[in-house]
Amino acid sequence: MRISELSARTGVPVATIKYYLRERLLPEGVRSAPTQATYDERHVERLRVVRALIESGVSVAETRRVLDALDDPPASPHDLLGAAHAAVLPAAEADLDVSAAERLVEGLGWHAGMCDDQVLAGVARALQGLDRAGFEVPDAVMSVYLDAIGRLARAEIAGVPTESPEAAVRYVVLGSVLVEPLLLALRRVAEQIASAERFGGADAEGA
Amino acid sequence: MRISELSARTGVPVATIKYYLRERLLPEGVRSAPTQATYDERHVERLRVVRALIESGVSVAETRRVLDALDDPPASPHDLLGAAHAAVLPAAEADLDVSAAERLVEGLGWHAGMCDDQVLAGVARALQGLDRAGFEVPDAVMSVYLDAIGRLARAEIAGVPTESPEAAVRYVVLGSVLVEPLLLALRRVAEQIASAERFGGADAEGA
Numbered sequence: 001m002r003i004s005e006l007s008a009r010t011g012v013p014v015a016t017i018k019y020y021l022r023e024r025l026l027p028e029g030v031r032s033a034p035t036q037a038t039y040d041e042r043h044v045e046r047l048r049v050v051r052a053l054i055e056s057g058v059s060v061a062e063t064r065r066v067l068d069a070l071d072d073p074p075a076s077p078h079d080l081l082g083a084a085h086a087a088v089l090p091a092a093e094a095d096l097d098v099s100a101a102e103r104l105v106e107g108l109g110w111h112a113g114m115c116d117d118q119v120l121a122g123v124a125r126a127l128q129g130l131d132r133a134g135f136e137v138p139d140a141v142m143s144v145y146l147d148a149i150g151r152l153a154r155a156e157i158a159g160v161p162t163e164s165p166e167a168a169v170r171y172v173v174l175g176s177v178l179v180e181p182l183l184l185a186l187r188r189v190a191e192q193i194a195s196a197e198r199f200g201g202a203d204a205e206g207a
Numbered sequence: 208m209r210i211s212e213l214s215a216r217t218g219v220p221v222a223t224i225k226y227y228l229r230e231r232l233l234p235e236g237v238r239s240a241p242t243q244a245t246y247d248e249r250h251v252e253r254l255r256v257v258r259a260l261i262e263s264g265v266s267v268a269e270t271r272r273v274l275d276a277l278d279d280p281p282a283s284p285h286d287l288l289g290a291a292h293a294a295v296l297p298a299a300e301a302d303l304d305v306s307a308a309e310r311l312v313e314g315l316g317w318h319a320g321m322c323d324d325q326v327l328a329g330v331a332r333a334l335q336g337l338d339r340a341g342f343e344v345p346d347a348v349m350s351v352y353l354d355a356i357g358r359l360a361r362a363e364i365a366g367v368p369t370e371s372p373e374a375a376v377r378y379v380v381l382g383s384v385l386v387e388p389l390l391l392a393l394r395r396v397a398e399q400i401a402s403a404e405r406f407g408g409a410d411a412e413g414a
Binding site: 011045048049051052053055056057076077078081082085089104105108109110114115116119120122123125126127129130132133134135137138140141144145146147148149150151152153154155156157158159160170171174175176178179180181182183184185186187188189190191192193194195196197198199200 | 218252255256258259260262263264283284285288289292296311312315316317321322323326327329330332333334336337339340341342344345347348351352353354355356357358359360361362363364365366367377378381382383385386387388389390391392393394395396397398399400401402403404405406407
């Protein structure tokens with residue numbers, strides 16, 4: 001198909017497709033004339049993934065690394081998950097103090113060596129951000145966080161399909177990244193429901 | 208104190224403080240000479256909050272709206288939560304189809320009118336992103352998401368302090384925004400732990 005049809009099929013404007021091609025997020029089409037190329041179903045699928053990642057706030061450079069993990073997956077699903085996380089996370093700073101993060105994730109069943117440094121650094125940075133703002137999560141709330149997040153992650157990993165490597169790759173790489181906006185959005189809805197129940201929202205006022 | 212001491216106290220570079228002042232994220236100091244101003248403890252605290260929000264990926268415009276909600280809070284904690292969410296979310300598009308989002312959040316106990324349009328639009332957009340990427344969350348995983356997120360939000364709202372309006376404001380506004388990076392970071396750690404347990408990571412190989 002021509003680039004115009006690729007655009008119509010995916011809803012991505014032609015100018016954006018050209019940008020993705022220049023940024024090597026999308027493989028070149030087969031050149032059919034000096035100024036024309038043809039694209040196939042793999043371009044449609046790849047374009048959908050690229051758009052979803054970019055719209056989720058993943059940067060161009062991170063998207064390229066996620067695509068690399070999709071195209072050249074490590075042998076085990078465990079390493080694959082590490083590659084997906086590595087693609088979207090900054091490197092761990094050598095001087096970052098991770099001791100508070102380590103104590104916290106022990107509540108998830110963590111012990112030394114169980115996850116990548118980059119991932120642990122993410123927890124340390126998040127705790128630092130809260131600390132700098134002078135915000136403390138009450139202990140009772142934190143222990144519900146750990147319990148809820150542990151359940152959620154175990155269900156996700158139990159759901160990794162093993163019938164084909166391609167299916168596992170898609171699930172792990174896209175699931176770890178693309179599901180984030182959904183979880184945050186669901187949390188906001190659940191907070192408003194719980195708050196309406198506790199403090200009485202529009203609903204409780206009989207509106 | 209001078210701007211240099213404000214910088215030393217908070218670890219925020221002087222140039223960044225000047226930028227925040229220009230962007231009205233930080234109130235002016237009291238002018239003590241034509242080219243000098245003095246700052247007090249409220250500047251220290253405000254600067255910590257601003258830096259934490261900006262470092263969490265909240266934009267300058269969104270940060271300004273979060274600060275407005277802190278400075279001029281609505282009367283009820285429920286409306287306050289709505290203001291905090293509104294500050295960091297785009298407006299709901301008039302033509303966005305929220306029917307799938309509505310069906311999904313019924314699993315959280317939602318019924319019509321229980322949350323703001325903007326918040327529901329966030330769920331709809333996240334579902335659209337997954338859909339466009341051709342990614343489906345398995346039903347069994349989605350129901351664990353709903354259960355886990357519901358628990359987490361109820362604990363958060365139960366933890367809203369009611370002894371002072373200031374404490375409630377800080378908790379609701381900062382908690383809803385600043386905790387997001389922590390939850391996502393904990394999820395990545397929990398995923399790696401669950402994956403090491405299921406697929407055998409470095410640990411299971413006896414490394």
